[in-house]
Amino acid sequence: MNQEGTQDALLKQALDVIRPWVKEEHNPQPNRLDVVIGREDLLAVVEALKNARWGYLSAITGLDRPSTPPPESVENQEGTIEVLYHFCEKDKVLTLRVSVPYNDASLPSICNILPSATLFERELSEMFGISIIGTPDPSRLLLPDSWPSGVYPLRKSFSGFSEVTEAQK
């Protein structure tokens, strides 16, 4: 029981550090805290966590949130990509959630603050088509050289290439 008291304190500690920027907060699991922040505040929040020495960046997850089912989607449909920055400290996980619209899918790089993010940012950018402004190495990490530009495999609208395109390659 005592243990639990100190661990909840960890999440509270994190929240205190980043409170000025938090727009929404949720507790999806007892050991987790999810906060929604704006894209313009991302760097400030990451900097604050780093200065407070809270946790380490464990992963960056992209989630595609199309507004309507992909087949009917029109050019200017306002689907969003949600990007999740997971920070871990002991058994606690703090997740920063940032949403960017399809037509302006860009995020500032956090590599100046946390150099460990470089490979994660490259993967995110290739798989979801988010341009990461200022990331130290924007070259391809995972997809082959022949992969067409503008095709992002982890977006929901991508469902593989037709057999014709495969044959043409």
Added chain:
Amino acid sequence: MSGERFVIPIGPQHPALKEPSHFEIFVDGEQVTGATLRLGYVHRGIEKGAEQRTWTQNLYLMERICGICSHVHALAFAQGVEALAGVQAPPRARAIRQVIAELERLHSHLLWLGVAAHEAGFDALFMYSWRDREVVMDLLELVSGNRVNYSANLLGGVKFDITAEQKVRILDGLNFIEERVHYYLGVVNTDETFLGRTRGVGLLSREEAERLGAVGPTARASGVTRDVRVDAPYAAYSEFPVKMVVSQQGDLQARFVVRLDECFESIRVIREILNNMPESELVVRMPRRIPAGEVVSRVEAPRGELFYFIVSGGGDKPERVKVRTPSLANWGTVLATAPGHKLADIPMLVAGIDPCFSCNDR
């Protein structure tokens, strides 16, 4: 010549490592001045594939991300889905999961010892450690019927029991392995030629390891106290805890010592579980549709923290399965420590993090 940059491209097919990756090493004479990395040569689109498969099918897909640490992938996935469904695997199932996970760690660390010794040009050590690793592989085959993808997990429990007869054989095998690991620990700490390749090489300070986001034995060899088994116990690690093995030395030798010491800890905890195996069912019933929600599932793979983020939309398939493998987190340490080393040290530095390219690429 100094001031000019000479680039040595290595890979994707190359003599040193068994898996494909491409490096560009910048050198000035023999001195490395920088390195870049390109992955993806075994990218199979598993995260995308997961969105088209049912929860049960995905258990098998995840197990196939990696051929070395297959069990922990399935374990992380199964535990995540169980958390979404609000189900907990029965005590005996959790204990068996932990036994398999620790046997897997033993075989993985012995495999790594061989690969790293081979990179150092010490092929006798490579052959001996791989011979001994066969003992662990046989034990895994004995309980699961498989040498590589043990397929121990089910959503809600495990598939097989460990019988009293199997227990005796496992304990015998562990005695042999324990004796051998003692011997290898002596070799890596006393063989002068070998120490020449490891002592003071690839020095990574604690601050650097933290800054670069290292995980697992790579981080612990630099004094970073991070181990999911201890920090956030899963399976049966709260009932059968392990001690965290940490070294402050930060060089390649420390990475050898930490991994070999972890073998003793694995052996100790497997013995403890087998001698105090809880009695219960092996599996609980799972709903076919998993309630909507998002879950983070972390386990300690042999190479470090393995991170799963699973999203369910309430259907019979996941909306999203994100896998961040330990090797991806550890690459930064290689790229950062490489400058200043001789070109000949690069294979050892790469082997030092025990990279798994199939895990990186997914």
